[in-house]
Amino acid sequence: MNLQVKPIFSALRHHKAGTLLIALQIALTLAIVCNALFIIQQRISLLTRPSGVDEAHLIRVMNGWVGASDKDVGPLMQSDLDTLRRLPGVVDAYATNATPLSGGGWATGMHSKPDGKGKRVQTAIYFSDAHTLDTLGLKLVAGRNFHASEVQGFLPNDTLQPPQIIVTRALADNLFSDGHAVGKVVYLGKKPSTIIGVVARLQVPWVASWASNWEGNSTLVPRQMLTNGTNYVIRVRDGQLQKVLHSAPAALLAADRMRVIPDDQGVVTFEQMRAKAYKSDRGMAILMGVICTVLLAITAAGIVGLTSFWVGQRRKQIGVRRALGATRHDILGYFLTENLLIGIAGVAIGGALAVGMNQWLMHAFEMQRLSWPWIAGGVVVLLLLGQAAVLAPALRASNVPPVVATRSV
Amino acid sequence: MLAYYFQLAIHSLKRNKVLTALMVLAIAVGIGASMTTLTVLHVLSGNPIPEKSARLYRVQIDPRGSFGFRPGMEPPNQVSWIDGMNLLHAARADRQALMTGGLVAVQPAQSMLDAFFAPARYTSAGFFPMFDVPFRYGHPWNAADDQASARVVVLSHALNEKLFGGRNSVGRMLDVGGHALRVVGVLGDWRPNPLFYDLTRNSYNATEGIYVPLSTSQVLGFAHDGSTDCWGNGGGSKRMDPAAPCAWLQFWVQLDTPASAAAYRRFLVHYSQQQKALGRFQRPPNVRLRNVMQWLDYNQVVPANVRLQTWLAFGFLFVCLVNTVGLMLAKFMRRQGELSVRRAMGASRRTLFAQLLVESGVVGLAGGAGGLVIALLGLWLVRHRPAAYASLAHLDGAMLMITFLLAICASLLAGVLPAWRACSITPASMLKSQ
Numbered sequence: 001m002n003l004q005v006k007p008i009f010s011a012l013r014h015h016k017a018g019t020l021l022i023a024l025q026i027a028l029t030l031a032i033v034c035n036a037l038f039i040i041q042q043r044i045s046l047l048t049r050p051s052g053v054d055e056a057h058l059i060r061v062m063n064g065w066v067g068a069s070d071k072d073v074g075p076l077m078q079s080d081l082d083t084l085r086r087l088p089g090v091v092d093a094y095a096t097n098a099t100p101l102s103g104g105g106w107a108t109g110m111h112s113k114p115d116g117k118g119k120r121v122q123t124a125i126y127f128s129d130a131h132t133l134d135t136l137g138l139k140l141v142a143g144r145n146f147h148a149s150e151v152q153g154f155l156p157n158d159t160l161q162p163p164q165i166i167v168t169r170a171l172a173d174n175l176f177s178d179g180h181a182v183g184k185v186v187y188l189g190k191k192p193s194t195i196i197g198v199v200a201r202l203q204v205p206w207v208a209s210w211a212s213n214w215e216g217n218s219t220l221v222p223r224q225m226l227t228n229g230t231n232y233v234i235r236v237r238d239g240q241l242q243k244v245l246h247s248a249p250a251a252l253l254a255a256d257r258m259r260v261i262p263d264d265q266g267v268v269t270f271e272q273m274r275a276k277a278y279k280s281d282r283g284m285a286i287l288m289g290v291i292c293t294v295l296l297a298i299t300a301a302g303i304v305g306l307t308s309f310w311v312g313q314r315r316k317q318i319g320v321r322r323a324l325g326a327t328r329h330d331i332l333g334y335f336l337t338e339n340l341l342i343g344i345a346g347v348a349i350g351g352a353l354a355v356g357m358n359q360w361l362m363h364a365f366e367m368q369r370l371s372w373p374w375i376a377g378g379v380v381v382l383l384l385l386g387q388a389a390v391l392a393p394a395l396r397a398s399n400v401p402p403v404v405a406t407r408s409v
Numbered sequence: 410m411l412a413y414y415f416q417l418a419i420h421s422l423k424r425n426k427v428l429t430a431l432m433v434l435a436i437a438v439g440i441g442a443s444m445t446t447l448t449v450l451h452v453l454s455g456n457p458i459p460e461k462s463a464r465l466y467r468v469q470i471d472p473r474g475s476f477g478f479r480p481g482m483e484p485p486n487q488v489s490w491i492d493g494m495n496l497l498h499a500a501r502a503d504r505q506a507l508m509t510g511g512l513v514a515v516q517p518a519q520s521m522l523d524a525f526f527a528p529a530r531y532t533s534a535g536f537f538p539m540f541d542v543p544f545r546y547g548h549p550w551n552a553a554d555d556q557a558s559a560r561v562v563v564l565s566h567a568l569n570e571k572l573f574g575g576r577n578s579v580g581r582m583l584d585v586g587g588h589a590l591r592v593v594g595v596l597g598d599w600r601p602n603p604l605f606y607d608l609t610r611n612s613y614n615a616t617e618g619i620y621v622p623l624s625t626s627q628v629l630g631f632a633h634d635g636s637t638d639c640w641g642n643g644g645g646s647k648r649m650d651p652a653a654p655c656a657w658l659q660f661w662v663q664l665d666t667p668a669s670a671a672a673y674r675r676f677l678v679h680y681s682q683q684q685k686a687l688g689r690f691q692r693p694p695n696v697r698l699r700n701v702m703q704w705l706d707y708n709q710v711v712p713a714n715v716r717l718q719t720w721l722a723f724g725f726l727f728v729c730l731v732n733t734v735g736l737m738l739a740k741f742m743r744r745q746g747e748l749s750v751r752r753a754m755g756a757s758r759r760t761l762f763a764q765l766l767v768e769s770g771v772v773g774l775a776g777g778a779g780g781l782v783i784a785l786l787g788l789w790l791v792r793h794r795p796a797a798y799a800s801l802a803h804l805d806g807a808m809l810m811i812t813f814l815l816a817i818c819a820s821l822l823a824g825v826l827p828a829w830r831a832c833s834i835t836p837a838s839m840l841k842s843q
Contacts, residue, residue, distance in 0.1 A: 017830055021735040028728045036721070066514045066524045067587035227632070229512075229526075260514055260524045283794055284714050291725055294438060301431050302732035309739030365717055 008338045018306050019342055026346025026382055029299045031353035034378040035361060036288040038370050043285040047278040049215070051100040052168075052201035054137030055270035057091070057235050060099055061248055062267075064229040064260040073226040074153045076256070083255050084232060085131075087247055089240030092135040095232055097127045097225045098205045101273040105205035108160075110219065111187045112175060118187075121174045121217060123167075124204035125160065125188075128220040133166075133199070135235045141169060143182040143197030146222040154223040161191035162221045168202045170216030188219075207277045209366065241269060296385055303389035307335065311397040318397055319404030328398040335394035336387060343386040347379045354378065411767065418768035425740065429772070432736045436776025436823075439729030440816045441783025446715070446722040448784070448808050449791060452801045453613070453711045457601035461541065461663070462701035466670065468496065468660040470681055471695035473640045484695045485638045486609075486708075487656035491689075497533055501676050502662035503669065504539040507623060508532035509658045510607055510635035515619070516584035517572055527568060528610070528634065529585075529619040531626035537563075539663050540606065545569075547579035547594035550622055558624040562590040568618035569595045585619065588629050596620075602801060605701050607659050608708050609636035613798040623658075633657060664698075674698050726819070733772075733823040741765055741831035748831060761832045769824025770817055777816030784812060 012019050065076055077095050084093040098105030106125040112118035126132075129151040133140060143166070150164050165186070172181035172195070185192040202218040204211055232252075236244045249261050261267065265276075275282075311318075318331055358370035422429045456462050471484035472492055488496070493507040511529040536542070537549035546569075550561045562583055569578055578592045603613050621631065639655040664670040674696060681694035699707055748761055784804065791802040804812075 017738055017826065018735060021731060021738065025728060025731045025735065028724070028731065032721070032724050032728065039717075064514055064526055066516060228514075229632070258524075260526055262526060279794075280712070280714055284718075287718065288721075291442070291721060295725060295728060298435055298438065298729060298732050301435070302735050305428060305431055305736045306739050309743060312743065361717075365713055 005337070005341070008334065008341060012338065012341075015310065018310070022303060022306055022342050023346040023349065025299050025302055026343055026386065027350035027353055029295055030347055030350030030375075030378050030382050031357050032295060033292050033381070034350075034354040034370065034374050035357050035367075036292050037378070038358070038374050039367070040285045040288045040292075041374075042368065043281040043288075046207070046212075047274075047281050047285075049203065049207075050201065051203040051270075051274070052136075052138065052199070052216075053100055053270065054235065055274060057238070057241065058136070058270040059234045059236065059241070059244060059248065060102070060268055060270065060273065061232040061234065061252070062229070062262055062265065063232060063252065065256075066228075066258045066260060068228050068258070070155055070226050070228065073228060073230075074224070077224060077226075077230060079255065080232065080252060081131075083251050084234055084248060087234075087244065087251055089236050089244045089247070091235040091237055092131050093232055093234040094129050094131040094135050095127075095224055095230045096132070097231065098124070099126075099231065099233055099270075099273075100203040100205060101207065101270065101277040102205045102231075103207070103277060107204070107206075107211075108188060110171070110175070114187045114190050114192070119175065121171060122214045123171055123217040123219045124206075126202070126218055126220050127154065127223050127225045128166070129222065129224060132220060135233055136202070137235065138202060139200040140166075141198050141200050143195070145197060146220075150222040152223055153226045155226050159189050160221065160223070161189045162193055162223060163191075164196045164222055165193045166197040166199060166220040167195055168216055168218045169198055169200055171219065172198050174214075174217060207281075245269065296381075299382075300385055300389040303339070303386055304393060307339065307390050307393040308396075311335070311393045314397070315400055315404055318400040319402055319406075322400060322402035323405040331398040331400070332394050335390055335397055339386050339390040339394075340383065343383045346386075347382055350382070351375050351379065414764045414767040415771065417764060418771045421744070421768060422771065425743075428736060428740055432733050432740075432772050433775045433779055435729040435732045435736070436773060436816060436820055437779025437783055439726035440776060440780025440812060440819070441787060442722040443719075443726045443815065444780060444784035444804075444808065444812045445787030445791065446719040447811070448788060448804055449715055449798070449802050450711065450719045451808060452803070453603070453715055453798055454705075455602065456702060457603055457605045457705075458540065458701060464663055464665055465539065465701050466502075466662050466664055466673075466698045467701075467704045468662055468677065469697040469699070470677055471692050472654075472656070472684070472690050473692060474654075475691040478692050482695070484697055485656040487636070487638060488658050488660045489654065489656050490651040490658060492684075493658045493660050496660055496677075496680070499676070499680075502673055503665050504535050504663035505661065506533050506535035506539055507658055507660050508536055508606065509623070509633060510610055510617070511621075511626060511631050512634040513586045513619060513621075513631055515568075515572070516587075518581075518583070522572075527618040529621060529626075529631065530607075530617040531621050531623040531631065533623050536620070539661065540601070542599055543597035545595045545597045546577045547592070550593055555622050555624050558628045559622060560588065560590045560625060561593045561622065563594040563596065563620040564592060565596050565616060565618045565620075566598050585621070586629060586631050590621065590625075602798075603705065603710050605705060605710075606661055607635065608705075608710060610634075613801065627651070670698060730819055730823050733820065734826055737769055737772075737824055738827040738830065741827045745831060745834050749834065753837075758832050762828050765828035765831060766821060766824050769820050769828065772824075773817040773820025774813075776820060777813040780816055781809070781812050 065073065068076060081093055081095060084090060107122060108125060109120045110123045111120050128146065130146045130148045133145050146164065167181065175181065175186060176184055181195045181198055184195050186195065187193065201216060204215050204218055234244060234248055245267060249267050252259065252261065321331065354375055355370065358367065361367040362369065458465065468488065469484040469486065470488065470492060472489055497505055497507045509531050511531050512526050513529045514524055515527050516524045534550050534552050534555050545566060549563060550559060554561055562585060564578065569575060573581065578595060581592045582589045583592055600616050604610060604616060635657065637655050637657040662673065664673050677696040678694045681690055681696060684690040751761060788802045788804060792799050
């Protein structure tokens with residue numbers, strides 16, 4: 001196509017304000033849309049992180065005994081677990097202080113030397129027993145599971161120094177770069193703990209950004225927390241989830257009425273826990289998506305409005321050009337090229353604005369750095385949007401008959 | 410005169426309905442989005458206790474060991490049992506209270522209700538007068554009750570509703586955590602938002618149901634529920650050992666004058682020096698005294714997502730404005746013929762300018778009304794989101810005013826450049842070219 005750039009420039013010089021406004025609007029839209037899409041992508045990558053457990057088959061029951069002192073809890077917990085494991089549809093169950101996606105738990109530093117010396121890594125502590133790996137569906141990649149004899153009670157004022165622990169591969173890689181963690185010794189306090197097994201993945205209970213640097217660092221300890229509140233995690237067979245959701249609390253209450261299972265969040269599936277844990281991230285992604293769409297629509301509408309005005313204003317000139325031999329194609333090309341030129345100016349400013357806005361977001365909201373493909377994608381989208389928006393008024397311009405030139409007014 | 414301009418504006422806007430609708434819609438969407446997020450921000454960053462917030466201070470001291478010390482470090486947010494009790498008994502402030510959060514099992518007397526867990530506040534008696542807590546029935550416990558670890562309890566309005574059907578329950582007994590406590594008071598409807606005195610729990614819409622003297626809660630072994638910050642060889646259990654090197658209590662003071670605040674700060678430094686001399690503290694004195702709003706600000710209580718959304722919405726409004734400027738430019742320039750005729754017949758430039766501005770003001774008014782509808786819809790959506798602050802998102806009178814002011818200012822601003830451009834044309838050249 002024969003690009004008539006020079007006449008376009010001289011025409012635009014007569015419409016400085018309009019040109020500037022379209023370019024500015026494209027620039028701002030590009031800056032906002034790039035960053036918004038980037039935020040969407042970040043949030044989505046957060047909420048698709050696997051927790052490492054078999055979420056589709058898991059239920060958590062929150063339980064509190066009424067009037068039981070800590071030393072009564074051991075036998076009560078054991079009898080509850082027996083009740084749960086005998087239920088039809090249940091594969092296995094165990095009691096713990098926290099689970100992935102629950103948003104609350106115990107985090108501590110693990111050291112390579114006693115008394116808080118040597119290399120330190122942050123880890124979540126999950127209270128476990130010999131049934132934990134089976135219940136959660138964790139994959140043991142090295143070493144062995146806990147033996148039932150290693151599992152002990154843990155009173156609130158005890159110090160946590162278990163002789164055996166199981167860690168995640170992420171934690172093992174953090175502590176020992178050679179990849180052989182089984183048999184190595186680490187310290188939660190003064191006494192050594194030997195790593196007896198490594199599991200592939202187990203997310204920490206928190207999904208928030210403050211835990212994102214160590215979100216795969218979990219430690220299983222063979223201990224049962226003896227306080228009057230505990231969580232039971234139950235794994236069910238295929239298709240039995242809804243049934244066990246009702247039968248598990250009913251069976252627990254039938255066995256012993258002196259307990260509290262909260263109405264709200266007391267019995268939940270892990271899918272519900274995931275939805276709750278990531279609700280704000282999901283909401284933010286949806287909101288950003290809506291804003292992007294509306295913003296692009298408004299920018300397109302603005303381009304249509306201004307170009308329509310220009311076409312109306314230049315009907316006579318278009319008629320003259322047509323009378324002098326310009327084809328419809330030439331007229332169409334003229335308006336498309338004009339928009340492309342404005343668009344290019346707009347995205348050039350917009351690219352710089354997008355980077356600037358990202359810098360500010362990194363500073364104020366701990367965002368990550370915007371990568372070039374995002375800006376390039378945004379540039380393409382906005383240029384195409386501009387061309388699409390200008391098409392209808394440009395077609396109308398190309399339909400101006402040459403006879404217009406001979407009419408006055 | 411203005412009424413006539415108004416009529417002219419309506420007439421002119423009717424002539425090109427699509428363009429007018431586009432402008433109104435752009436302003437409405439921009440204003441709607443901005444007002445929705447601004448209202449949420451306004452609600453979340455509100456003052457929970459406006460009449461006293463400048464006189465209530467959160468106390469921070471630094472009792473930690475020398476391990477990990479860096480100059481300029483902030484002291485822990487909470488205080489340990491020993492320090493809290495020392496400061497409480499020193500009673501150097503006009504009022505003071507030592508408190509922490511808990512979770513207790515409540516066994517209702519009526520057999521229809523199952524036992525349940527209720528969030529609780531364990532506090533010294535100063536809490537109620539210091540925070541101006543309203544009482545529906547009865548009264549708070551007093552310092553003597555604190556001293557005696559009295560078996561007393563104060564219920565929230567909501568919990569009294571649930572347990573006793575809203576009747577005056579003062580004097581009744583209630584089974585809390587396996588112990589019989591006597592109800593001495595029932596609160597009125599009291600919901601400070603955010604829950605400034607303990608931000609480690611859910612910050613919004615989260616007052617406790619049960620209030621028990623701090624001393625009683627420790628004697629009866631009630632479970633602590635909230636953040637615990639330990640140093641040295643501290644444990645992270647639900648029952649706190651008083652001697653443990655852990656900060657898990659909140660200490661608030663009321664200081665009525667700036668002079669008494671300065672004096673209290675000196676007292677805290679002196680206390681830290683004294684404890685260091687005794688060997689309990691190892692770091693140089695490091696104290697903070699923040700009032701309520703400073704405390705909320707320091708803890709960044711407004712969620713980052715909400716702040717980000719507000720910025721985004723205003724960026725959005727700005728694009729909508731640029732868009733409106735463009736459309737108004739198109740609209741006004743198209744009327745240059747008409748304007749030239751009016752100029753030629755003696756209308757001053759100022760008159761035409763005023764007339765065009767009235768036209769953009771009308772667009773702003775319509776946009777504001779549309780924006781209000783969108784904002785109400787947006788807030789309705791926010792209220793149906795599962796966030797803790799959701800139910801608080803309502804438009805108040807001030808926000809309603811701001812909506813219309815913002816819309817009209819925005820549209821007038823958007824009208825200035827196009828109106829000026831349209832008026833600055835010389836009528837002769839325009840008329841000749843016709």
